[in-house]
Amino acid sequence: MNIDYADRIKQLPPYLFEEIDKAKRDAIKEGRPIIDLGVGDPDTPTPDFIVKKLQEAVMDPSTHTYALNRGLGVLREEMAVWYKRRFNVVLDPETEVLPLLGSKEGIAHVPLAFINPGEVVLVPSPGYPPYNSGSIFAGAKVHFMPLLKENNFLPDLESIDENVAKRAKIMHINYPNNPTGAVCDKPFYEKIIAFAKKHNIIVCSDAAYTEMSFDGYDPMSFMEVDGAKEVGVEFHSLSKTFNMTGWRVAMAVGNAEMLNGLAKVKANIDSGIFTAVQVAAIEALKNSEKIRDEMNAIYTKRRDILVEGLNAAGWNVTKPKATFYIWAPVFGGYDSFSLAKAILEKADIIVTPGNGFGESGEGYIRMALTVDKEEIVEVVKRVKKEFF
Numbered sequence: 001m002n003i004d005y006a007d008r009i010k011q012l013p014p015y016l017f018e019e020i021d022k023a024k025r026d027a028i029k030e031g032r033p034i035i036d037l038g039v040g041d042p043d044t045p046t047p048d049f050i051v052k053k054l055q056e057a058v059m060d061p062s063t064h065t066y067a068l069n070r071g072l073g074v075l076r077e078e079m080a081v082w083y084k085r086r087f088n089v090v091l092d093p094e095t096e097v098l099p100l101l102g103s104k105e106g107i108a109h110v111p112l113a114f115i116n117p118g119e120v121v122l123v124p125s126p127g128y129p130p131y132n133s134g135s136i137f138a139g140a141k142v143h144f145m146p147l148l149k150e151n152n153f154l155p156d157l158e159s160i161d162e163n164v165a166k167r168a169k170i171m172h173i174n175y176p177n178n179p180t181g182a183v184c185d186k187p188f189y190e191k192i193i194a195f196a197k198k199h200n201i202i203v204c205s206d207a208a209y210t211e212m213s214f215d216g217y218d219p220m221s222f223m224e225v226d227g228a229k230e231v232g233v234e235f236h237s238l239s240k241t242f243n244m245t246g247w248r249v250a251m252a253v254g255n256a257e258m259l260n261g262l263a264k265v266k267a268n269i270d271s272g273i274f275t276a277v278q279v280a281a282i283e284a285l286k287n288s289e290k291i292r293d294e295m296n297a298i299y300t301k302r303r304d305i306l307v308e309g310l311n312a313a314g315w316n317v318t319k320p321k322a323t324f325y326i327w328a329p330v331f332g333g334y335d336s337f338s339l340a341k342a343i344l345e346k347a348d349i350i351v352t353p354g355n356g357f358g359e360s361g362e363g364y365i366r367m368a369l370t371v372d373k374e375e376i377v378e379v380v381k382r383v384k385k386e387f388f
Ligand SMILES: *Cc1c(COP(=O)(O)O)cnc(C)c1O
Pocket: 040, 101, 102, 103, 104, 105, 128, 174, 178, 206, 208, 236, 237, 238, 239, 240, 245, 249, 250
């Protein structure tokens, strides 16, 4: 039979990593000593006390049934308590907190609640892929906002055409940022809020990396800023902070009416988070500061070894204040793709070409600090030997 994919599938951006993936599989097959800086997935296991809580909870048969769609009341309450303690943001756990099966799920589904075909979603480029793909699935027209070095990797709102702004219904922002490692400040959020109010745009702030920061820098929540709750929601995830990427637990917080829209979509797609995972998530949130400080000490060491080592070798790379990503400019006549390929072929190191996150990521490669410091020392050694 003739199987024809829907236009929404055909419209997805081409998968740029095919060739790199194949080179990676070949390298592994050949037994080469690969170091993988390609994936943004913590290499440290989930803390023991969280795993123990899950073990306990899973023994209780009452956790085995369909979960409540909006999550356990006690989980929503703990999420609200966490936002108050961490950011001094007050949320109503009944209406302003919505647990998610990972923030990717919420980000990908949110356009389905608000977008009619042809309406515009503003998406950062480079950016986390579901901002774009979720919008395509909802029939949106995506307008990319380039994140450029000369603007400190913040979108330039003034450069957005009046006609585009008029048709825009959602804007995605993400600070601390994947893949650039950039951070933003309160005046930036204030500008976003003013722009959103002027053009009636729903702001979706992705705060996955607020807990991963260094050198005393303390990222803020979009929700801390006056007017944020009027115009938007924020996605926060337990994935990166607690090394819980596989568990699938996150939340959206903020505007109750907007969350209601997302909840309506979800009620027709999923049936909530496994209750035992919710119970363990409560335990994680209660102990967030301790885990955060331990993990950030580890990432700071890795970051310093990598960035200082590469700079000493002759590769001009800046230290991010947050996230576990190094966004490094290409050199020596390479583009993003050819440099990533050369690094794999010559040095057996996997990095991600920047254009895989959108056209405006061309000219960069991304390295994730997700291997131990001994391997990072080895990365520096190999890069220096092969390229400088
Ligand atoms: C890792 C990451 C997330 C978290 O995704 P989950 O679905 O919660 O695991 C969200 N946004 C960005 C930009 C990320 O890099």
